[in-house]
Amino acid sequence: MTRSHWAWGPEPDASGLREIARLFTEATGLGEPTAWEPPALFSPALLPAPLIPVPPLPCCTDDPYERAVRTYGQAYRDLIRAYRGDFANAPDLVALPRDEDEVTQVLEWAAAQGVPVVPRGGGTSVVGGVEARFDGPSLCLDLSRMNRVLEVDVVSRAALVEAGASGPAVNDGLPDGLQLRFFPQSYEFSTVGGWIATRAGGHFATFHTHIDDLVESVRAISPAGVWESRRLPGSGAGPSPDRWLLGSEGALGVITRAWLRVHERPTHKVSVPVRFAEWPAAVAAVHDLAQSGLYPSNCRLLDAREAALTSGGDGRHAVLIVGFESADHPVDAWVSRALEIVGAHGGVAGESRQDQAWKGSFTRMPYVRNAYPGMGVLAETVETAVTWDRFPALHEAVMAAMAEEAGTATCRLAYAYPDGPAPYYTILAPAVKGAEVEQWDGLKQRVSDVVLRMGGTITHHHAVGRDHRPYYDRQRPDPFALALRAAKAALDPGGILNPGVLI
Template identity: 35%
Template sequence: MSDMLWSGWGDPGKAAPLPEQVVALLRDMLGVKPRDLPPVALGDIVPPAPRLAGKALADLAAHGEVRTDAETRVRHTRGKSTPDLLAVRQGETVHTPDAVVLPADHEGVLAILALAAEHGFAVVPFGGGTSVVGGLAPAADAFVALDLRRLDALVAVDEVSRTATLQVGLRGPRVEELLGGHGFTLGHFPQSFEWASVGGFAAARSSGQSSAGYGRFDDLVVGLTVATPAGTITMGRAQKSAAGPDLRQLFLGSEGAFGVITELTVRIRPVPAVKVYEGWSFPDFATGSAALRALIQDGPVPTVLRLSDETETLVGLARASSIGEGGSGCLAIAGFEGEPEEVAARRAGAGTVLTALGGTPLGEEPGESWAHGRFAAPYLRDSLLDVGAFVETLETTTFWSNLPVLYQAVRDALPGHLVMCHISHVYASAASLYFTIVTPEIDWPAAKTAVNEAIIAAGGSISHHHGVGSDHLAAYAEEIGPLGVGVLRAIKAELDPHGVLNPGILVP
């Protein structure tokens, strides 16, 4: 399994510098300037000596492959938020693990957790390393990164129940390859799809770009096996049960703070025979939002449904050629997957609704262009960072009736910066707003705090699909209240009595 670019996103071969005319535009219109210090080279970063005693490393080696070389440790430092990348590009090693351990099975994970309690080091589960909320920056002195890539098997496919049991180290493309051999798909395609692991999908409550039709990842999970410092817990005898509270929900979104998910059973579906994506233009964000709400509430429901605001549409994160007449408007993408007749019927019905609610059809070209480039945005972020711009994303969610208030609150919390937004996920009662900020300079910790406070004050949730990590910890505590915090701490104390799992993450 290949590693991501240590100082950026994804495959180094796919990284491309910005065209000079774009660099000039950033310089002339936004005042972007090259950074004072160029990024350091990977080989020049020297992490501090491992803080683990020799016996601890020797004990770990009995239960997994142990790596302590500088390059491996740096590659497991932090996640992929913009602050993460800027820190690692300058050679910061504050959150560099003391060792990287690669267990081969569930029993190895259990043994490593026991050793952590015995020797007094922390454990940070590591899947694809794609966290953008400080989820890989624990509040710990000595810690190991628990790299789960060796847990990479398709354990079983139940074609009758349409479920598959997967080990958590599998990345998105490999899952589709393995399931495709049986004629099935998971249908989960977040922007991190090419690099994130299915364990990460579960631990962070991931939401894929086809969520309108397939649901979020937590909607797909019917069973879990989890290794905790207190032992193994297995959940999910059936998709639905009234046998008490659903304990699966303790670990879906738990970000490695309560246990390490080692295996999960998910719903699957046949590979769709047809996939069609199309573009629609709306005169403004409010009109487009109302049209999306009508579709998701009353149908017919597309598989993919998203809407860019005027700014995002105009600057080209959505295709500028798809802007409505007069140089303004908002671009929506609707995608339909399934059998040919069913897709045609849904597409025609959705088209009738969208047209009646102010939409103008743009044909398949904008939709197919979006589908072709939907995993490319993080590479663009890296290219912008390379020339000195600051680019970061954040997301939130609320009920439809409160969406305009939340949208404006976030924009008001970021004055003087280029702020773009799209509705990324839609549900009958609510929707998610995904913001992108581009600016020559910003005090991001202060801005992030202001945005978090604005989201909570406006009635939104601190996260829809990025999770809590350490970046959202204070706002999350306010969102769930003191009693909710007490519940989380009680769960943590029961499952992780020595506090070795990802300390400082999720649990206030």
């Protein structure tokens, strides 16, 4: 598949996009499909001339299309610039290594030349993690050709996977019956290396929420050498080397492979939608469920507006999806107890489902976003986590900050921990034509300030990148910043790895 120079997936069909725009306008009242703006056609002339010649390495190219499709991630801020044909920050070179030797060669060349390297997996970052937003030349090190499952340890239930493998590539490479139970919404294109580098969040709403929980060991190449941790089910031997690479965002080394914990494919799955007339009652139900020790695989609460937009809700009720799964035992007893808990808060259970149909709209959503630039709709998502005691005040303040942008703001609790939820906010608003990036930046600043002030984290699973960097600097302890800076200097003395993220 040839990926579009601007969209999620292949180049979308224009009439399909117009149809999405029409349905979306009907549902939200936003957008102007009659004033449809088509995307800029790709032309090599859209790209600045490369600042450096192609090195004598077979995996490197300066082909304009290869550079264009690797200019941005997938935030709305990125989407709108690519849609308009703005590739000012395109990497000068793209490297597509097939193995670790080629990764090492590229890093050695880049270190010798002092050329910054931006590691890239699926390019689905929504925080400016893969954009060379700095002066001078840059090289995009794209791991997508290193995409195999290399080994499976059926006894310990773990698999050694190359970093450039996408979600489908990992699961297609595993023996029948085993799966990596990790399904972020970007599953189709995001990669193992990207998940580890960003501490991505999967579909489990409780318990194994982050990729961290599924990582057994990691191997990375930095300018200072190869970093590989021992395969262990757990260890108390000092600070964990894996923890240094989890969330390293390409700044400390290039992750090349990892042992990941895999699971038996569940055979018992039940999912029940529960309706609530009042949001606070629904939140209280999630609180109690999160503290019950039942650890449902799904515990996703959608406010009434979000339920109406994404899951066929009636617009008046919040909807909690409660799901359990197991490869070992029927889950009915867990479901019954969970429904008792949420029923005590007024939750009314709908028909239970085996198929988890909500997943259909979850995975289609990225394609819907393709219609936003053409129809003049700006979109932004804000995700955080906060303790239960602070959640009501944070929620009120974030919704108020979002309401300053005319449009529609929604919330879902995407993850639920015993000590707090991870709320995920979406805003869709009329875009200010020609000033969308400034509009998005203003919104990001307003809401991020509120999130930090109200005790939340700047990100629960989308990572820091360049867009969250000012807020991450405020959130982390100063001595930790010193330690991180020293680690970066030791591993990457020339400072070539993804400059501008983290430190």
